[in-house]
Amino acid sequence: MKLLKFKIFLLAFALSHITNAQKVTYNYIADSTNLETKKVMELFEVYLASKPENQQKSPFWNLQEQKEHKKYDFLESEFQPSLYMGFPVHVLGIKSKNGVYQIKAQFGACNENGKPYVLAVCNYFAKKENGSYKLYNALTFNKKKWLRTNVGFIDFYYPKYHKFNNGEAEKLNNFIKNICNDFGVTPKPIEYYLADDYDEIQSLKGFDYYIGMGGETKPSGKASGDKVYCGGLGEYYPHEVFHAEIDDHYPNKHYWVSEGMATFLGGSRGKDLHWHLKRTYEHLQKHPEINLNDLLDLVNLDEYTSYHYALGGLIAKQIYEKGDWAMIKKFMNSGKLDIDYYNAIEKYLGIKRGNLNQYLREQLKTEVQK
Numbered sequence: 001m002k003l004l005k006f007k008i009f010l011l012a013f014a015l016s017h018i019t020n021a022q023k024v025t026y027n028y029i030a031d032s033t034n035l036e037t038k039k040v041m042e043l044f045e046v047y048l049a050s051k052p053e054n055q056q057k058s059p060f061w062n063l064q065e066q067k068e069h070k071k072y073d074f075l076e077s078e079f080q081p082s083l084y085m086g087f088p089v090h091v092l093g094i095k096s097k098n099g100v101y102q103i104k105a106q107f108g109a110c111n112e113n114g115k116p117y118v119l120a121v122c123n124y125f126a127k128k129e130n131g132s133y134k135l136y137n138a139l140t141f142n143k144k145k146w147l148r149t150n151v152g153f154i155d156f157y158y159p160k161y162h163k164f165n166n167g168e169a170e171k172l173n174n175f176i177k178n179i180c181n182d183f184g185v186t187p188k189p190i191e192y193y194l195a196d197d198y199d200e201i202q203s204l205k206g207f208d209y210y211i212g213m214g215g216e217t218k219p220s221g222k223a224s225g226d227k228v229y230c231g232g233l234g235e236y237y238p239h240e241v242f243h244a245e246i247d248d249h250y251p252n253k254h255y256w257v258s259e260g261m262a263t264f265l266g267g268s269r270g271k272d273l274h275w276h277l278k279r280t281y282e283h284l285q286k287h288p289e290i291n292l293n294d295l296l297d298l299v300n301l302d303e304y305t306s307y308h309y310a311l312g313g314l315i316a317k318q319i320y321e322k323g324d325w326a327m328i329k330k331f332m333n334s335g336k337l338d339i340d341y342y343n344a345i346e347k348y349l350g351i352k353r354g355n356l357n358q359y360l361r362e363q364l365k366t367e368v369q370k
C-alpha cells in the first residue's frame with residue numbers, strides 16, 4: 001500500500017500555501033446547541049490543535065488505547081507524512097447513541113481556483129472516561145460487529161459472510177513461529193483483519209473516503225503496529241505479517257531490504273515472488289534501455305508489481321541461498337541509505353554496482369526458466 005504516497009505528497013505540496021492549518025469548521029450539526037454535543041466538538045478541536053501527528057501522551061484520547069499502543073490514533077499514520085499534515089478539517093456530522101458520539105470529519109481544502117481536494121472522510125468516537133469525554137478509534141467500536149477467531153498468535157477479525165478457513169489460519173500461525181525462530185525474535189500477538197474488499201477494512205477503521213479510493217478491486221494489504229489489514233487475500237498473507245513481526249526488530253535496513261524480504265518470504269499482492277519475477281523479466285526484455293545499475297531510482301513497474309518487490313525479492317533470495325539466515329540477519333542490519341543497499345549487494349553477493357544491470361538481467365532469466 002505504498003502507491004498513494006506520491007499523489008498525497010503532491011497534495012501536501014499544493015497545500016503548503018495554506019496558512020491556517022488544521023482549522024476546524026462545521027457543516028450542519030444537529031443538536032449543536034446541546035451541551036454534551038458542544039463538549040464533544042470542543043474535545044475534537046483541542047485534539048486537532050494538540051499536534052496529534054506527534055502521537056505524544058494526550059489528555060484528549062482514552063487511556064486504554066494509549067496504554068496498549070504507542071501510536072494510539074490508528075488513522076494518524078494512514079497518510080504520509082501524517083493524516084494531520086495540515087489539511088483544514090470540516091466536521092460533517094456528530095451522531096450520538098447511549099452516550100457514545102460518532103464524529104464524521106472531512107480532511108480537505110480548496111485550491112486556488114476553488115476546486116476542492118478531499119484527502120479523507122474519517123470517523124472518530126467519543127465517550128466519557130472518568131466524567132469527561134475522550135476520543136476513541138472507530139476500529140475499537142466497529143470491530144465488535146465482526147466475527148473473531150483466535151489461532152495461536154493471531155486474532156482474526158472478519159465479516160459475517162466470510163467462511164473462516166482454519167487450515168490457512170494455522171499455516172499463518174506456523175509462518176509466524178518459523179520466521180520468528182529464524183530471526184531470533186519473540187513472536188508477538190497480532191490482530192489480522194480480512195475481508196473480500198479492502199474498502200470494507202477501510203470502513204471498519206473509520207474511513208468513509210480516502211484519496212485513491214476506487215478503480216478495479218485488487219488484493220491489497222497493509223501492516224501497522226500490531227495490526228495487519230488484508231483485502232482479497234484470505235487468512236494467509238505472510239507478506240504483511242513479516243512486516244508486523246520482524247521489521248521493528250531490524251530498524252537499520254533499507255526500504256528495499258524490508259520489501260524484498262517480505263516478498264521473498266510472503267509474495268506480494270497475493271502473488272508469489274516467481275510471478276513478480278516473470279512479469280519484471282518480460283517488461284525488462286521489452287525495455288533494454290532501463291538501467292538496473294540505478295535500480296533504486298525505479299519505482300512501480302505497473303499497477304500489479306513494483307521493482308522493490310520483484311528485484312528486492314530476487315536479491316533477498318540470492319543472499320539467503322548464499323549465506324542462509326546468518327547472512328540474511330546481517331543484510332537486515334546493513335543500513336538505511338541507498339549507498340548502504342548497493343554496498344550490501346557488493347558485500348554479500350560480490351556484485352559491484354556497475355555490473356548490476358547485466359547481473360540482475362541474467363539472474364532474472366535463470367529464475368523465470370526454473
Ligand SMILES: [Zn+2]
Binds near residue numbers: 240243
Ligand atoms: Zn511490504
